[in-house]
Amino acid sequence: GENVEQHPSTLSVQEGDSAVIKCTYSDSASNYFPWYKQELGKGPQLIIDIRSNVGEKKDQRIAVTLNKTAKHFSLHITETQPEDSAVYFCAASLEGIASKLTFGTGTRLQVTL
Amino acid sequence: DGGITQSPKYLFRKEGQNVTLSCEQNLNHDAMYWYRQDPGQGLRLIYYSQIVNDFQKGDIAEGYSVSREKKESFPLTVTSAQKNPTAFYLCASSPEAPGLAGVEQYFGPGTRLTVT
Numbered sequence: 001g002e003n004v005e006q007h008p009s010t011l012s013v014q015e016g017d018s019a020v021i022k023c024t025y026s027d028s029a030s031n032y033f034p035w036y037k038q039e040l041g042k043g044p045q046l047i048i049d050i051r052s053n054v055g056e057k058k059d060q061r062i063a064v065t066l067n068k069t070a071k072h073f074s075l076h077i078t079e080t081q082p083e084d085s086a087v088y089f090c091a092a093s094l095e096g097i098a099s100k101l102t103f104g105t106g107t108r109l110q111v112t113l
Numbered sequence: 114d115g116g117i118t119q120s121p122k123y124l125f126r127k128e129g130q131n132v133t134l135s136c137e138q139n140l141n142h143d144a145m146y147w148y149r150q151d152p153g154q155g156l157r158l159i160y161y162s163q164i165v166n167d168f169q170k171g172d173i174a175e176g177y178s179v180s181r182e183k184k185e186s187f188p189l190t191v192t193s194a195q196k197n198p199t200a201f202y203l204c205a206s207s208p209e210a211p212g213l214a215g216v217e218q219y220f221g222p223g224t225r226l227t228v229t
Contacts (some may be wrong), residue, residue, distance in 0.1 A: 001172075004155070007172070028141075034217065043117075043203050044221030089155060101218060103155035 002027040003090050006104025013080050014112055021107045023090035030092040033073045034101070035064060038087045044113070047088075064068040080111045116140065117221035124226045126198075134189045134224050136204030144209040146218065149173060150201040152213050159202075162187055163209060173176035191226065198228045 003026040005085050008101035013019045025033075032100040036044035041057045050057045050073065061080075066073040077084055087108050117138045126132045138145065144163050148156040158171030162181040176195025181187055187206075191198045200224075205218040 006155070009153070036220075041223075042220050043205075045220065049217065051210045099162065100158065101156075101158075105153065106156045 002030055002092055002094065004090060004102050004104045004112075006090050006107060008107060009105065010108045010110070014108045015080060015082060017080055019075075019077045019080055019084070019109055019111075021075045021090070021109075022072060022089055023074070023092075023104050025092040025102075026071070027073060027092070027094065028068075029094050032093045033064070033066060034091050034093075035062075035075050036089045036091065036103075038089065038106075040086075044089060064113040077109075079094060081111075082111050082113065085111045087107055117204060117219055119202075119224050122222065122224060124224055126226070126228050128228055129193045130194060130197075130228075132191050132226065132228075134191065134202055134204075134226070136187045136189065136221060137208045138185050138187075138204075138219075138221075140206055140208075140219060140221070141184070142185070142206035142208050144207045145181070146205040146207075147171075147177070147179065147187070147189045148203040150203055150204065150223075153169040156203060159189065168184055191228075198226060201225050 006023045034049035037047045038044040050063050050066050061078045063076040087106045089106050090104040093101045121133045146161040147159040157173050160179040162168035180189045203223045204221040207216045207218045
């Protein structure tokens, strides 16, 4: 089955700096890669996703890049703000009727003032 | 106000008791999922259902059971056979657009189960 590794497990940045979280996946058939943000005591919420026919996608301060050859994808957050502090999860899924996501282990991002 | 409801937010049970966690969605989504989240780990899939009266085991189904009698409801029972039931349980749903390579899953707020 699919295996997703995520690094780093914790990340501390100063407000205004950039943050980068990296994930690798094992199954070359995977073709959907979402990123979820989870605030304390809440369920995860999708913040951005990318499909394998696209190399990069941006949404304001957030961007995701995908390297299919190397089987890795990354989340980039620019101009970080305190409200960006949360746990971020990457995931990968295989094409099919059921969207079975395999999640990474999460990155706890702390944005300090 | 559309979304996914999980109740209760906190649940306490004695060891050896079965317990059922509620999940309801009014998003008219076909697919629903149950995940387990432990500290320092990612979400692990317990069961999922693509359609009413049908469900499949996920990666860690042992000690759990589900039913899908209605489109909007997907309750999870944690049985006494589950060796480490204390965890944060998350329910999710997705529209399951056929042929689309991956669709967004919408998560509920979760239920924290503590078994002593």
